[in-house]
Amino acid sequence: MPTFPIYLDNNATTRTDPRVVDAMLPYFSEIYGNAASQSHAFGWAAATAVSTARAQVAELIGADPREIVWTSGATESDNLAIKGVMELFPDPGSHFITAVTEHQAVLDTAKHLEQTGRRVTYLSVDSFGQISLDALRAALTPETVLVSLMMGNNEIGTLQPVAEIGALCREHGVLFHSDATQCIGKMPVSMETLPIDLMSLTAHKMYGPKGVGALYVRRRAPRVRLTAQMDGGGHERGMRSGTLNVPGIVGFGKAAQICQNELADEQPKLVFLRDRLIGRILETIEGTRLNGHPTERLPHNANIAFEGLEADALLAGLPEVALSTGSACSSEAVSPSHVLSAIGLGSLARSSVRFGLSRDTTEEEVDWVVSKLGEVAGRLHRLK
Ligand SMILES: Cc1ncc(COP(=O)(O)O)c(C=O)c1O
Structure with a gap:
């Protein structure tokens, strides 16, 4: 039984993997410095731990550590990616493409864009839940700035053909964001080969803690720029201000390392x-x-x-x-x-x-x- x-x-x-919890514990009451404090050993130790975790998460997805922006989870990563890019194109005609089966974090963000005058296309899906590449090709216009299509659906599990989607976006000079929350740590995903410019991930779907996530932001070919959604101390190279959740980030890094190994x-x-x-x-x-x-x-x-x-x-x-x-x-x-x-x-x-x-x-x-x-x-x- x-x-x-x-x-x-x-x-x-x-479930948070017990090995992740063990890695996090010292960062509450022993190594509790602010990772932005540069004048003492408490801060240095926290900053070192954050930088190790950044390398661990980056390695899992074949990225450069400088391409990782810490967030509070995939909801925030989706918001930062989509609003962050679209706000750089404030003209009423600027166009965003997504699909009807996206997570609410993307769909509600798309509604927000519509309310602020942008045009949004919601692609439909076939009976398996996949979008049609022809429909995507037909939807792309010279005003299209960004396409956001998830890698794996959280309800029905269907994978979208993200490599082909990304290639099509590249052909048209359009940025491609993918919410890969359900895929990371469950299947190999490498930014070295995938033509994805922005990607959302979260620790709690890969045996890490809740309340910590990341946005992958491509640095080269193309170098993606974003408008910060959280103003403040200029953390995360100005893309996401706020004192870093050091225990959560350490846990996310450990969870990524375990996934990488296993x-x-x-x-x-x-x-x-x-x-x-x-x-x-x-x-x-x-x-x-x-x-x-x-x-x-x-x-x-x-x-x-x-x-x-x-x-x-x-x-x-x-x-x-x-x-x-x-x-x-x-x-x-x-x-x-x-x-x-x-x-x-x-x-x-x-x-x-x-x-x-x-x-x-x-x-x-x-x-x-x-x-x-x-x-x-x-x-x-x-x-x-
Ligand atoms: C595909 C997808 N995107 C976004 C989220 C939201 O993630 P978070 O809980 O980290 O905000 C989830 C989780 O429910 C999800 O499955």
């Missing part, structure tokens, strides 16, 4: 468990289908529709497992997720469950969850 509860909501957040073993393990989970559910539970792309998907995500069943009822029958549904609750109404609606699921959106795996997930847990899901689904079908 596995140990309960079983945590399968790793697309929402991951990714080659972890990725195939995640893919094996994900495919076992998907395969067994589709084989043994009537009326199930996979949402998102069958192969071009995150190693640690599965999203399954259970035809004729309410996802909330399924989850209520599985109190031993932490899962999430394809619904988002606003104040009173529960509305189907914008991503599931965008891939054309219709009413099946309310019947969909997201499974997020991690480095701690075991085969025993996967098998137990599939078998219990089968029982609960069978019972709910009989009750209809």
Whole structure:
């Protein structure tokens, strides 16, 4: 028997790796200096730790440490990338392209741009959740400044063809931002080869602490410029002011180092468990289908529709497992997720469950969850 509860909501957040916590602890009450204090050893020690973490995060993504800007998480990184670039082009006609399945941090930022007079194109996606390169090509105009398309979707796991998207943007002299929050630490991502100019990442999706993230900002070919969104002491080379969260940054660095060392073993393990989970559910539970792309998907995500069943009822029958549904609750109404609606699921959106795996997930847990899901689904079908 596995140990309960079983945590399968790793697309929402991951457990902080105990090795990360150990690395962070001295930076609260022992090495607690301000990394910007240059006149004493407390500050120097903090600055050294920040610079080690910067190198660790940079190494994981094949970047130069000077291309890493610390933020409070991917929401802030998305805001900084998009507003930071678009504010350099204040003309009402300046144009931004994104997709309907982006994270709210990008979509709400796009709405903000519209409110300030910019033109925004929201690309639609196919039934797997991918955008069309032809549609992107057609949407690009001489006024287009920036394209923002995520690398891997947090709900359905679909990967976008970011290499091709980036190449198209380069051809048109347009900057490309990608929210890679769900991919970093789960699959190899290298800025040495990917034509991405700005990239958002966050520590808590890769076994690091919450409240710390980074924005990758390309320094060469092209050198990307940004308007700061946080004014103040001029930290992070003027791009993001505010005293650095040293323990969080140290944790982010350690999490990156562990991913760097273990990714080659972890990725195939995640893919094996994900495919076992998907395969067994589709084989043994009537009326199930996979949402998102069958192969071009995150190693640690599965999203399954259970035809004729309410996802909330399924989850209520599985109190031993932490899962999430394809619904988002606003104040009173529960509305189907914008991503599931965008891939054309219709009413099946309310019947969909997201499974997020991690480095701690075991085969025993996967098998137990599939078998219990089968029982609960069978019972709910009989009750209809
Ligand atoms: C794709 C994506 N972008 C952005 C975010 C927001 O990240 P953070 O919680 O670090 O602000 C998340 C997490 O929910 C995400 O999955």
